[in-house]
Amino acid sequence: xENRLYLSSSPHIHxxxxxxxxxxxxxxxxxxxxxxxxxxFGLPALSVLLICTLGCMGxxxxxxxxxxxxxxxxxxxxxxxxxxLALNMPPTSSWWLALFGAAIAIFIGKQVxxxxxxxxxxxxxxxxxVLLISFPVQMTSWTAPAPLGSGLDAITAATPLGEMKTAxxxxxxxxxxxxxxxxxxxxxxxxxxxxxxxxxxxxxxxLYLLFxxxxxxxxxxxxxxxxxxxxxxxxxxxxxxxxxPLFHLLTGGLLLGAFxxxxxxxxxxxxxxxxxxxxxxxxxxxxxxxxFGGYPEGVSFAILLMNAATPLIDxxxxxxxxxQTEAKA
Amino acid sequence: xxxxxxxxxxFKGGLHPPDGKEFSATKAIEVCPLPEEIxxxxxxxxxxxxxxxxxxxxxxxxxxxxxxxxxFVSAPIHASTSGEVIAxxxxxxxxxxxxxxxxxxxxxxxxxxxxxxxxxxxxxxGDELKACIQAAxxxxxxxxxxxxxxxxxPPADKQIDTLILNGVECEPYLTAxxxxxxxxxxxxLDGIAILRKVLxxxxxxIGIEANKPDAIEKMTxxxxxxxxxxxxLEVKYPQGAEKQLIDAITxxxxxxxxxxxxxxxxxxxxxxxxxxxxxxxxxxxxxxRVVTITGPGIKEPKNLLVRIGTPLQFLVDQCEGxxxxxxxxxxxxxxxxxxxxxxxxxxIRGTSGLLIFRKEDLPxxxxxxxxxxxxxxxxxxxxxxxxxxxxxxxxxxxxxxEEYHALDCIECGCCTYTCPATLPLVQSIRYAKAAxxxxxxxx
Numbered sequence: 225x226e227n228r229l230y231l232s233s234s235p236h237i238h239x240x241x242x243x244x245x246x247x248x249x250x251x252x253x254x255x256x257x258x259x260x261x262x263x264x265f266g267l268p269a270l271s272v273l274l275i276c277t278l279g280c281m282g283x284x285x286x287x288x289x290x291x292x293x294x295x296x297x298x299x300x301x302x303x304x305x306x307x308x309l310a311l312n313m314p315p316t317s318s319w320w321l322a323l324f325g326a327a328i329a330i331f332i333g334k335q336v337x338x339x340x341x342x343x344x345x346x347x348x349x350x351x352x353x354v355l356l357i358s359f360p361v362q363m364t365s366w367t368a369p370a371p372l373g374s375g376l377d378a379i380t381a382a383t384p385l386g387e388m389k390t391a392x393x394x395x396x397x398x399x400x401x402x403x404x405x406x407x408x409x410x411x412x413x414x415x416x417x418x419x420x421x422x423x424x425x426x427x428x429x430x431l432y433l434l435f436x437x438x439x440x441x442x443x444x445x446x447x448x449x450x451x452x453x454x455x456x457x458x459x460x461x462x463x464x465x466x467x468x469p470l471f472h473l474l475t476g477g478l479l480l481g482a483f484x485x486x487x488x489x490x491x492x493x494x495x496x497x498x499x500x501x502x503x504x505x506x507x508x509x510x511x512x513x514x515x516f517g518g519y520p521e522g523v524s525f526a527i528l529l530m531n532a533a534t535p536l537i538d539x540x541x542x543x544x545x546x547x548q549t550e551a552k553a
Numbered sequence: 554x555x556x557x558x559x560x561x562x563x564f565k566g567g568l569h570p571p572d573g574k575e576f577s578a579t580k581a582i583e584v585c586p587l588p589e590e591i592x593x594x595x596x597x598x599x600x601x602x603x604x605x606x607x608x609x610x611x612x613x614x615x616x617x618x619x620x621x622x623x624x625f626v627s628a629p630i631h632a633s634t635s636g637e638v639i640a641x642x643x644x645x646x647x648x649x650x651x652x653x654x655x656x657x658x659x660x661x662x663x664x665x666x667x668x669x670x671x672x673x674x675x676x677x678x679g680d681e682l683k684a685c686i687q688a689a690x691x692x693x694x695x696x697x698x699x700x701x702x703x704x705x706x707p708p709a710d711k712q713i714d715t716l717i718l719n720g721v722e723c724e725p726y727l728t729a730x731x732x733x734x735x736x737x738x739x740x741x742l743d744g745i746a747i748l749r750k751v752l753x754x755x756x757x758x759i760g761i762e763a764n765k766p767d768a769i770e771k772m773t774x775x776x777x778x779x780x781x782x783x784x785x786l787e788v789k790y791p792q793g794a795e796k797q798l799i800d801a802i803t804x805x806x807x808x809x810x811x812x813x814x815x816x817x818x819x820x821x822x823x824x825x826x827x828x829x830x831x832x833x834x835x836x837x838x839x840x841x842r843v844v845t846i847t848g849p850g851i852k853e854p855k856n857l858l859v860r861i862g863t864p865l866q867f868l869v870d871q872c873e874g875x876x877x878x879x880x881x882x883x884x885x886x887x888x889x890x891x892x893x894x895x896x897x898x899x900x901i902r903g904t905s906g907l908l909i910f911r912k913e914d915l916p917x918x919x920x921x922x923x924x925x926x927x928x929x930x931x932x933x934x935x936x937x938x939x940x941x942x943x944x945x946x947x948x949x950x951x952x953x954x955e956e957y958h959a960l961d962c963i964e965c966g967c968c969t970y971t972c973p974a975t976l977p978l979v980q981s982i983r984y985a986k987a988a989x990x991x992x993x994x995x996x
Contacts, residue, residue: 228878229880229881229882229892230880230892231649231892234887234964234979235889235966236881236910236915237571237887238916238970238972239971241971243973245973246924341922341974489924489927492925494926494930494938494940542938543930543933543937543938544936545809546934546936546961547808548808548961
């Protein structure tokens, strides 16, 4: 009997909160936004979601096989990347675009670096940006929502941010939609990518993640706070060309980015202080790109740029160690 | 007792493992009967092992000196019952290897050595009291077993102003200190008075975690008349670690690489205080202690007053035996305890608990890659970056590990406990610490 004892050094117990459970919780947190996007955009949205998710899982399995590594699907990270990618796609994306995105996310975004834990950039965002640059037309073909059962056909429409950028460029003034329609933006009744649309669903998911301590408040608060503050400053200076900060908050991918993409643990700093700097950088870049850049939306680029800065931030942000009162951080 | 109104103090970091104290918290201390054989190892404290001063065949009484201290940082050892010394030989030690031990066959009388004389502490000077403590072989009973008289001998340039009594017992499952505070309140407070006299200070604070409201209430009631403070502390592991306790109670941080006396504090476990009272008033050396025998692998968990040297198997037998097949035998708690090779090993001075898990209580995990979630950093009570140190340790980059302050690690295990990738973080850090210290010794 006693020759079957385990010998090990302490600790002898574990929290039980393993990587796959963390990933699963993030996927759960995305369910409200996913469900609403299917409601607003119908079956095309569902098919994009399935292709991206199953595609990512398939490519993950393929890479593991090609590299003779143990199958890593059980950790849930590939499925999560798939869901996040889908939420970053236009609802009417064709199947090949979604599949190609999944391949980029897994192969270029993740596995070339060594798989989970080693990728410097958020894989779903790498895929989105590659697609946006390579297939600008397809990736900016937005449709107005046609809720399930409404009998409406999908009609082409611009995103609020896109419309704002065009209007400001052409007329030098904000369009009407920058001043009203906030309730629609809040519920998600507007054109945009799958996951950008519903502020309320994203907030619900984000709060769940905060409550479950999967993410800490630092990145979302710093990110969103920075956008609001800088957005408010511009708006206060000249409200006819710069939108209300609320418009920044509710349209585009800010909430999706701040709660679900920027908080990707692998690609964001590990310390509280580092996360605040990271969130601030994301917010600053987002507003600058939205107001002055070539693209109407800047969240993806902002996060990717800050991903690149993460090792640098980690290098200079160390927690203050107990009993090292005189040491500099 | 309204704990909300008590202004709970704590430290930054740490976490909340399931406490497991329900197994034994309400079980009053029982005296463990005499085993067939008592095995008393010579190494039971931090410092040099004691030196045998009896021969095989010698008749000893309970409390008879059987091994003398070897130097200042060491402690004498006494027989824990009356009987005959039948062997002096290597026996399996809780550390996991055979080490020299004195084996006693009890005569069943359990008679105290009649030469042991108590004294009224009021009649003794601080130095005389300290000599009593040293002669009684008192060591830190929270588990670290540092010789108590050494802690009570700060160099002249260190001004001590606060004595902290550690009644936190933050290790899950253990309830020995909890029961002591309820059942040996008087001895603990008497020991505190003696400690104050030795240190020549006024301020004494007992720190107790808020999950022991009955102990807080009892101690508060009894301590007030003697001008001893009781501070309730937030329930969080490792609240009872010396540095975290000092931070919580005084707001002072012990500088890296120094001892608590550097910030004017001496910390003693409540069990140690009770032992000090017995040592002075009754003249009785440290020959027994309270051990929590617990865990899902034990049929009837208990808190037992155990003679030092009682084999673990005998303790299990007093608790109606094993419940199912044991998979891990742990001396101490689940966060910092030591796994045992067998139940043959004896309980020693630092044995605060015997915890037994079955296979079904211990899920096995495959370690995965670090996902940089930062949980280990948030949980570290020293605010280290465990994942960075562990990565350097795995690559044998010890200079880098030292730069990340590997030597400040207190090995509480929070990082490993919380790691979603189930990486052996604290284990890697221990490896780095050993390598760094070995290198320092050779220079």
